[in-house]
Amino acid sequence: MTGLRVVPAGRPGRERLYVCQRDGRNLAWYDREAARVNLLGEDRRDEVLRALEPFLTGPVTVGPPPVPTAAELARLALHPDDDLAPNRPGEALLVDLDRAPGPARRLRPDPRRRALAAEQAVGAALDALAGGGWHTLHSIPLPGGDRLHHLAVGPAGILCVRSLPARGQRVLVADPMVTVGRREPHPLLHRLRADADRASHALTAEVHAVLAVVDAARCDVLAPPREVRVLRDTDLDALGRPGGVLKPADVEALHALARDRHTWLRL
Known part of the structure; x- marks a missing residue:
């Protein structure tokens, strides 16, 4: 058990899963559409991934959001x-x-x-x-x-x-x-x-x-x-x-x- 909660949010087509501490503070987001786990910090990376494991449907990219392209x-x-x-x-x-x-x-x-x-x-x-x-x-x-x-x-x-x-x-x-x-x-x-x-x-x-x-x-x-x-x-x-x-x-x-x-x- 990680002690973290996974909370769904968003609108259809833009769903996210938020990984939160017991006090409600967010640690990461899982963007299903982009197959990316966005971390606010690296110190609890392993805990976040364990909490999200039942919800991951395939390979994902883990880390901070990418730098936007020129477009x-x-x-x-x-x-x-x-x-x-x-x-x-x-x-x-x-x-x-x-x-x-x-x-x-x-x-x-x-x-x-x-x-x-x-x-x-x-x-x-x-x-x-x-x-x-x-x-x-x-x-x-x-x-x-x-x-x-x-x-x-x-x-x-x-x-x-x-x-x-x-x-x-x-x-x-x-x-x-x-x-x-x-x-x-x-x-x-x-x-x-x-x-x-x-x-x-x-x-x-x-x-x-x-x-x-x-x-x-x-x-x-x-x-x-x-x-x-x-x-x-x-x-x-x-x-x-x-x-x-x-x-x-x-x-x-x-x-x-x-x-x-x-x-x-x-x-």
Whole structure:
């Protein structure tokens, strides 16, 4: 027994079998049509193959997804409505504020504007990594009305980054709960891990979760959270330092896939 679960998903003609841990985290996908087992990491390769053995109907290719061909990369010539690359940091909030700006005078600041300022600050920091071979997409819409704040693809891998506005307040992180100032604790890290998992599904590649805390007076992390990196907005340049995970061709191919709106519609 491997302790892993095999869960079917997909639509007719595009079935996949997902290999999951008991906590629901995905380790691999088996694409029946392509006869390929896509691994998020090599460390549990043998366990994954043992779990899938009853479902394999013939020879399969095992490993990360192949680099797209020149024909597949031609999809970069997207219709403007389908290309997410032009999205500004906080694009969804900008559109919402433009449609419904709210009253001119408010007793309290509009929380949407604080959230927008945080996304713009984090977005600017991530965009500054471009010189190091990184591509960043902002405000990626997901089915059901959700969205990813930022997705960065570069030599160190793929990062799903969520902005957290905390101007002048203390932030306390006690996995999975995050407390900002005197507000009620919120299981934000559950949400962030789910965002990264959805991005992994869409891109068929490992995606790491990052919580970017903006303008906090203090940020206390009681213990290193599971599979989430917590950084202040002033420390985001550290994300660009590690490298060697993705080759330049892989970065370009994954960015081409991620910028296509249709990639996210199948989630």
